[in-house]
Amino acid sequence: MSEAKETVFIVDDDRSVLKALQRLLAASGLEVASFDSPQAFLEHYDCAVPGCLVLDVAMPGLNGLELQQELAARGGALPIVFLTGHGDVPMSVQAMKRGAVDFLTKPVDEKDLLAAIRSSFERGRRLRAAQAELAEIGRRLATLTPREREVLQHIVAGRRNKQVAGDLGIVEKTIKVHRARVMEKMQAESLAELVRIAERAGIRGTPSRD
Amino acid sequence: MIAASCVTLAVLHLMIGVRRRERTHLLYATFAVGIACFTLYELQMTQATTVAEFGLLQRWIHIPAYVLIAASIWSVHFFFGTGNARFAWALTGLYALLLAINFSSGVSINYLRIDALRPVQVWGGVTVPIADGVVNPWSRLEAAGFVLWIFFILDATVRLWRRGDRESRRKAAIVGGSFLLLGLIGASLAQLRHEGLIDFPYLRAWVVFAGLLALGYELSSEVLRAGQLARQVEAGEAQIRANAERLRLALTGARLAWWDWDLASNNVFLSDRWQEILGGPAQPVVTPFPELAALVHPDDLPALRRTLRETLRGERSEYEVDHRVRPLSGDWIWIHSRGEVVSRNASGRALRMSGVNEDITARRHAEEALAQQRTELAHLSRVAMLGELSGSLAHELNQPLAAILSNAQAAQRFLAQSPGDLAEVGAILQDIVDDDKRAGDVIRRLRLLLRKDLMEHVPLDVNEIVQDVLRLMRSDLVNRNVTVSTQLEPALPPVTGDRVQLQQVLLNLLINGCDALDGLHARERHLAVRTTFANGCIEVAVADRGRGIAPGDIERVFTPFVTTKPHGMGLGLAICRTIVDTHSGKIWAAPNAGAGTTFHFTLPVTPAKSAAAA
Numbered sequence: 001m002s003e004a005k006e007t008v009f010i011v012d013d014d015r016s017v018l019k020a021l022q023r024l025l026a027a028s029g030l031e032v033a034s035f036d037s038p039q040a041f042l043e044h045y046d047c048a049v050p051g052c053l054v055l056d057v058a059m060p061g062l063n064g065l066e067l068q069q070e071l072a073a074r075g076g077a078l079p080i081v082f083l084t085g086h087g088d089v090p091m092s093v094q095a096m097k098r099g100a101v102d103f104l105t106k107p108v109d110e111k112d113l114l115a116a117i118r119s120s121f122e123r124g125r126r127l128r129a130a131q132a133e134l135a136e137i138g139r140r141l142a143t144l145t146p147r148e149r150e151v152l153q154h155i156v157a158g159r160r161n162k163q164v165a166g167d168l169g170i171v172e173k174t175i176k177v178h179r180a181r182v183m184e185k186m187q188a189e190s191l192a193e194l195v196r197i198a199e200r201a202g203i204r205g206t207p208s209r210d
Numbered sequence: 211m212i213a214a215s216c217v218t219l220a221v222l223h224l225m226i227g228v229r230r231r232e233r234t235h236l237l238y239a240t241f242a243v244g245i246a247c248f249t250l251y252e253l254q255m256t257q258a259t260t261v262a263e264f265g266l267l268q269r270w271i272h273i274p275a276y277v278l279i280a281a282s283i284w285s286v287h288f289f290f291g292t293g294n295a296r297f298a299w300a301l302t303g304l305y306a307l308l309l310a311i312n313f314s315s316g317v318s319i320n321y322l323r324i325d326a327l328r329p330v331q332v333w334g335g336v337t338v339p340i341a342d343g344v345v346n347p348w349s350r351l352e353a354a355g356f357v358l359w360i361f362f363i364l365d366a367t368v369r370l371w372r373r374g375d376r377e378s379r380r381k382a383a384i385v386g387g388s389f390l391l392l393g394l395i396g397a398s399l400a401q402l403r404h405e406g407l408i409d410f411p412y413l414r415a416w417v418v419f420a421g422l423l424a425l426g427y428e429l430s431s432e433v434l435r436a437g438q439l440a441r442q443v444e445a446g447e448a449q450i451r452a453n454a455e456r457l458r459l460a461l462t463g464a465r466l467a468w469w470d471w472d473l474a475s476n477n478v479f480l481s482d483r484w485q486e487i488l489g490g491p492a493q494p495v496v497t498p499f500p501e502l503a504a505l506v507h508p509d510d511l512p513a514l515r516r517t518l519r520e521t522l523r524g525e526r527s528e529y530e531v532d533h534r535v536r537p538l539s540g541d542w543i544w545i546h547s548r549g550e551v552v553s554r555n556a557s558g559r560a561l562r563m564s565g566v567n568e569d570i571t572a573r574r575h576a577e578e579a580l581a582q583q584r585t586e587l588a589h590l591s592r593v594a595m596l597g598e599l600s601g602s603l604a605h606e607l608n609q610p611l612a613a614i615l616s617n618a619q620a621a622q623r624f625l626a627q628s629p630g631d632l633a634e635v636g637a638i639l640q641d642i643v644d645d646d647k648r649a650g651d652v653i654r655r656l657r658l659l660l661r662k663d664l665m666e667h668v669p670l671d672v673n674e675i676v677q678d679v680l681r682l683m684r685s686d687l688v689n690r691n692v693t694v695s696t697q698l699e700p701a702l703p704p705v706t707g708d709r710v711q712l713q714q715v716l717l718n719l720l721i722n723g724c725d726a727l728d729g730l731h732a733r734e735r736h737l738a739v740r741t742t743f744a745n746g747c748i749e750v751a752v753a754d755r756g757r758g759i760a761p762g763d764i765e766r767v768f769t770p771f772v773t774t775k776p777h778g779m780g781l782g783l784a785i786c787r788t789i790v791d792t793h794s795g796k797i798w799a800a801p802n803a804g805a806g807t808t809f810h811f812t813l814p815v816t817p818a819k820s821a822a823a824a
Contacts, residue, residue: 013688014609016645020616023638027623058605060688083612085605085685106612110619 006121007051010034011041011067012083013059017106021054024110030117038062038070047076050128052101052120054113057084057091065091068098077127079120083108137201143185151178155191156198215419217246219426226433237285238422238429244278245418256338261324264341265317272312272319278418279305283362285425286389290381292369297362304355308348316346353400360393381428388424466566469549471499473522473560478502480567487545487569489538507534507542514547521551522560529565532574544574581664584788589662591785592714595721596659602685606652609685610645617642655682658710665711665792669704669816672712672741672748679716680739690724691732697740702748705813711789712813715797718782719752719809725775726756726806734805746815747795753808764799764807786811 008030012018015036022034031051035041038059053071057064068080082095082103092103101123102116144152154164161179165172188194220242223235251271258264280302287293308319316322324343331337367386370378396418458481461468467484471477476499482492488505506514510533521529529549534542549565596603621638624631655678680687680694687694716739723737738753759767759774766772768787773780783797790797790811797811 014613016613016641016648017609017616019641020613020620020645023620024616024623027620027627058685058689060691060693063691085608085612106608107615108612109615110623 005031006124007031007033007049008054008117009041009045009051009078010054011036011038011059011064012054012056013037014056017056021113024113025054025117028110028114038064038067041067042070045076045078047074047078050121050124051078052117052124053078053080054117055080055082057082057095065095065098068095068100072098077124077131079123079127081113081116081120134200137186137197140186140197141201141203144182148178148182148185151175152182152186152194152198153203155179155182156195156203214246217242219422220246223426223429234285234289234429237281237288238425241278241281241285241425242422244274244276244281245422247274248278248418258327258339261327261341264327264339265321265324268320268324268341269312269318272309276305276309279359282389282418282421282425283359286363286366286385289385289425289429290366290370292373293362293366297365301355301358301362304358308352308355311348311351315348317343319346319348319352322346356393356397356400360390360397363389363393385424385428389421392418392420461566464568466568468566469564471549471563473562476500484567487537487543487567488535489540505535507536510534521549522563524551524554524558524560529563532570543569543571546570584792585662585664587781588711588714588785588789589660591718591781592659592710595714595717595782596656598721599683599686602683602689603652603656605685605689606682607649610649610652613645614642614649617645652682659713659717661710663710665708667706668709670707670709670712672702672705672750672813673698673700675709675712675716676739676741676750679713679720682713683717683720686721687724690727690735692724692727692735692737694720694737694739697738699741699743702741702743703815705748705793706816707793707813708789712793715786715789715811716750716752718786719811722782722809723752723754723756726754726758728756730756743815747812748815749810749812751808751810753802753806755802755804755806758801758805759799759807761801764801767799768797 008025010018010021010025010032011034012021013036018034018036022032025032033044035044039062041053055064055067062070064082064084071078071080079101080095080099081101082092083106084091084103085106095103101120102112104112104116141149150168151164154167159167161172161175165175168175182188183194186194186197188197220239222239223242224239226232226235228236248271251267251274255264255267255271258267283293283298283301287295287298312319317324321341322344324341326342327339328342329337330340363386367382367390370382370386373379460466461481461483465483467487468481469484470479472479477496478499479496480494480502482494485495486492503511503515510531514531514533517526517529517531520526527550530547532544532546535545537543546568547565549563551560551562552564553562554560617638621635624634624638659682676696676698680696720737720739727735727737734755736755738751740751740753742749742751763772763774767774768783769780770784771780772784787797790813793813795811795813797809799807799809802808
């Protein structure tokens with residue numbers, strides 16, 4: 001998967017901290033973009049650019065947690081590493097619940113910061129991969145006819161062909177044909193793989209009527 | 211009988227006169243003796259049987275007559291104090307002349323020649339002789355003299371009356387009135403006899419005796435009054451003694467040492483309490499002023515001398531100084547001394563100064579302990595306040611520390627990657643230095659606020675204090691999402707006071723302001739700080755747009771343990787009031803026209819003179 005180089009976005013209202021972090025991360029060979037306010041970041045942020053966000057919690061105007069919410073609302077998948085002047089437990093719990101990668105206390109050691117950034121990149125990659133897979137499954141699902149989709153739901157629910165035929169009121173032979181088509185269209189080698197793919201797509205088996 | 215009374219009166223007044231050395235009484239005694247003799251002569255005359263005997267008596271009776279006339283003139287003169295002295299001398303002279311005529315012409319001044327004695331029947335069937343003969347023409351001069359005598363008495367009486375006071379008028383009425391009335395009666399009787407309408411002699415003694423009684427009455431009442439006066443004086447003296455005793459008791463009760471400084475001798479009298487204050491036996495002392503001044507603490511002496519000098523010159527009405535003196539043993543003691551100049555000479559030079567000294571050592575110590583407690587309370591409240599801010603203060607410290615760490619680690623990486631890029635490393639080191647200073651500043655400000663010194667009095671710029679406090683609170687304001695606008699009047703004159711305490715007041719007001727904004731929308735989370743200068747005072751105002759304070763509570767917010775906050779102690783504003791009070795300022799709260807409350811405090815600016823000296 002070829003994509004743009006991952007960038008570390010830094011947002012901190014304290015310019016000397018911002019400058020020092022930028023220097024450190026640049027010297028560590030990372031692509032860095034720094035902003036001295038959440039507003040400036042939001043204006044320039046392109047969600048197509050992969051990477052992570054190193055975010056100061058306490059800032060005038062929009063604080064770190066509020067920016068996290070704002071990004072979530074925009075559907076962004078940018079992993080966030082929070083930096084705070086003082087360890088505020090409730091605040092860090094809230095941040096982590098909302099998906100923050102880490103919550104670091106200033107002054108932060110480069111080791112911890114770089115580790116957090118690395119795991120953010122990792123998470124970002126996984127997220128992007130998962131998103132890509134999901135998109136592929138969606139594309140495959142879209143090729144199914146309504147009847148095939150119905151059959152898929154029954155199969156995923158673990159019902160036998162005969163039972164499905166009974167449920168849908170069609171002959172078992174026709175079910176077998178539909179099933180083969182579904183396996184082919186969904187590019188599943190086995191029933192187990194089909195179930196996994198369907199689960200990925202959030203398709204739940206149609207429950208038994210008996 | 212008249213003679214006996216007269217002699218008694220004469221002896222009495224003679225004794226009074228001699229004892230008191232009073233002319234009036236001596237003259238009165240003479241007057242009385244004159245009357246006594248005159249009466250005795252008249253008595254003799256009533257019993258005369260021959261013309262020769264009668265004539266002799268009539269001639270000699272003029273001697274006591276002269277004495278009593280002269281005595282009456284001078285007693286009235288001295289008793290009234292109003293008689294015309296020349297008139298008195300003239301009358302005395304005239305009567306002396308009449309006396310001379312009496313002895314050189316005819317039988318007496320009354321008769322040139324007495325032919326026979328005629329018995330006349332008076333009351334009670336008694337017969338007395340009267341003379342028949344040729345009347346001496348000089349007797350007219352005697353009559354004229356009598357008229358002049360009456361005129362003299364009248365003159366003295368009128369003058370006395372005109373003085374107008376009750377005492378004088380009473381004297382004039384009783385003595386002058388009696389003399390005049392009796393004189394006139396006497397003159398009328400003489401005239402009647404002369405005209406031959408009545409034929410009764412020897413009434414003059416009665417007439418003059420009545421005058422003597424009137425004068426005696428007055429003199430006696432004068433003696434009585436003198437006695438009364440003496441008793442009053444005695445009572446007055448007792449009163450003065452009682453007052454002195456009361457004063458002594460008051461001084462003792464108030465534990466005051468009274469002092470009296472005689473500037474001519476330069477000696478100071480000090481009441482017994484003074485020695486007691488110094489730790490000696492309670493007894494009054496007289497000390498030369500320089501010895502007293504030598505007891506005063508050298509640091510306090512210049513101010514004391516200056517105040518004394520100004521008081522002595524009259525530049526200040528009262529002398530009032532607190533100073534230390536060295537007791538007989540032990541530590542310095544504090545004296546509150548006050549007094550004033552009690553007498554000056556005609557050119558205004560002070561002659562005497564008097565006042566009291568009080569031992570205020572205990573009070574001083576109590577005040578110092580109170581100041582100490584106040585300082586500690588203010589300090590505790592500051593510590594508590596900084597505790598509230600601790601999170602933000604940690605942030606304030608962490609920011610530069612974070613920058614330093616990241617910069618240092620960046621520099622290590624630069625050096626590892628491209629050791630030659632010293633320009634970048636130099637820039638990093640400069641940033642590290644700056645951030646280190648920034649952290650140092652935070653710590654310095656914190657240390658200053660955590661200090662626990664006694665109050666300082668130094669010239670301060672209020673705007674600087676405002677900016678210092680806002681710097682200290684920056685993180686807290688950010689955390690609490692509160693914006694602060696400032697409107698600081700440029701070039702404020704300095705105030706005298708304690709930087710830390712004034713910072714504390716402002717810090718307290720700003721923290722309270724933030725608390726008032728809790729739960730409000732971000733747009734309304736705003737504080738405004740304003741400094742202004744008017745009427746010799748700098749006013750600092752902190753305005754919030756918060757929930758405001760209930761009208762009933764706005765007066766009470768400065769009372770200790772009154773709080774509107776769920777977790778407040780209610781001490782912050784009480785301590786603020788104490789601090790502002792000790793800076794001679796005022797602090798108050800007022801509701802805003804729109805929303806919220808504005809807290810104001812004023813500080814008097816330092817007078818230009820001392821500001822220049824400082």
